[in-house]
Amino acid sequence: MVQLFLPFIIFVSLFEMFLAMKEIRMVDLKSQYQKIKTAVDSSIAEVIENTEFINGSQVKNFQQNLENYLGVKHVIPCGNGTDALQIALMSLGLKAGDEVITSDFTFIATLEVIALLGLKPVIADVDPHTFNISVESLKKAVTPKTKAIIPVHLFGQCADMDAIMTIARKHSIAVVEDCAQAMGATYTYNGKPAHAGTIGDLGCTSFFPSKNLGCYGDGGAIMTNNDELAKMCRSIANHGMKVRYYHDHVGVNSRLDTIQAAVLNVKLQYLDEYNKSRQEAAAFYDTAFSSSDKLCVPSRNSQSTHIFHQYTLVLRGIDREALRTHLQHKGIPAMIYYPVPLHLQNAYKDLGYKEGDFPVTEQLCKSVISLPMHTELDTEQLEYITKSVLEFLS
Numbered sequence: 001m002v003q004l005f006l007p008f009i010i011f012v013s014l015f016e017m018f019l020a021m022k023e024i025r026m027v028d029l030k031s032q033y034q035k036i037k038t039a040v041d042s043s044i045a046e047v048i049e050n051t052e053f054i055n056g057s058q059v060k061n062f063q064q065n066l067e068n069y070l071g072v073k074h075v076i077p078c079g080n081g082t083d084a085l086q087i088a089l090m091s092l093g094l095k096a097g098d099e100v101i102t103s104d105f106t107f108i109a110t111l112e113v114i115a116l117l118g119l120k121p122v123i124a125d126v127d128p129h130t131f132n133i134s135v136e137s138l139k140k141a142v143t144p145k146t147k148a149i150i151p152v153h154l155f156g157q158c159a160d161m162d163a164i165m166t167i168a169r170k171h172s173i174a175v176v177e178d179c180a181q182a183m184g185a186t187y188t189y190n191g192k193p194a195h196a197g198t199i200g201d202l203g204c205t206s207f208f209p210s211k212n213l214g215c216y217g218d219g220g221a222i223m224t225n226n227d228e229l230a231k232m233c234r235s236i237a238n239h240g241m242k243v244r245y246y247h248d249h250v251g252v253n254s255r256l257d258t259i260q261a262a263v264l265n266v267k268l269q270y271l272d273e274y275n276k277s278r279q280e281a282a283a284f285y286d287t288a289f290s291s292s293d294k295l296c297v298p299s300r301n302s303q304s305t306h307i308f309h310q311y312t313l314v315l316r317g318i319d320r321e322a323l324r325t326h327l328q329h330k331g332i333p334a335m336i337y338y339p340v341p342l343h344l345q346n347a348y349k350d351l352g353y354k355e356g357d358f359p360v361t362e363q364l365c366k367s368v369i370s371l372p373m374h375t376e377l378d379t380e381q382l383e384y385i386t387k388s389v390l391e392f393l394s
């Protein structure tokens, strides 16, 4: 009897839960803002009162605050994460045709800036467990023309920096870390924990609102311990000048807006707490899903913390679209990061890659799904989400 009614009971209880619950979003910036509203509002108001819109004191403050937080010598704020990558690559003084290696399974920005600068993008496959650049594939991609590697710390966990730095140092290759998804993550490098973005020659990040450290518009930064590279990046970001109206390099115009710096000065104080909330939500998901043989929960690189920019499952023998539709009907958003490997993107056909070149990424693009992940998920929401996923599997 109970057997017969069980599906119905589950259905009713899930439905009741849904009615009482706060709306589930992939990222809930609104609830987060409500908790820090007074501080953010007054920080923004200060910028407006002082009409310090461009390179105001909050930008300088944020630069120092972030340098202190990361334990890095130089932070160079800029307009967004893609600019950060472009400026960092420009600072290395590479020539047309020099090769730059990056990961196949990521957002387009890394590949895009390599191509825009007339450099040759070279793609490497990823590790099936951590989703970060595969050291084996990276080794195969290195040639005498390789001048830089851009590892991406995907979804909040650092790439295998020990191995990457060893390869890079051996061949005199620069390393530009893309830590847009891993601000606050640490990696044990040479026996000591170092923040993502401070291990390679340069680190690049984005303050896009949904990132772990996000502002309320666009923003980005470059970090480095190298004084010369810091000077170059600062100059390039400012039209290639050090002295006003004397231009030493071809540069760009890329600034962190003072209002965004004002938001970041507040949010940086909460970054560790925010990352901890994400880790707690991830632990909840892990516990609920790890016994299922159809769901592969995110694995951890033992040298890196994972700060869960995304919580991404790999599905085994499950119809992904059907699961997504099922969740959608329950008011639960889910996203596919990323549906197409970089080597198969239309815009980059000229690179000459084809289907089958990077099988791990190709398989991941077909089988990953990311669940809601942010700082404001409560137990009720997490229970509802996990039950709804498991209900689909049963």
Ligand SMILES: *Cc1c(COP(=O)(O)O)cnc(C)c1O
Binding pocket: 080, 081, 082, 083, 106, 107, 109, 110, 152, 178, 180, 181, 205, 206, 207, 208, 218, 219, 220
């Ligand atoms: C968001 C992101 C970027 C680009 O940042 P923007 O600020 O949007 O330019 C670059 N790389 C990765 C891995 C990202 O997630």
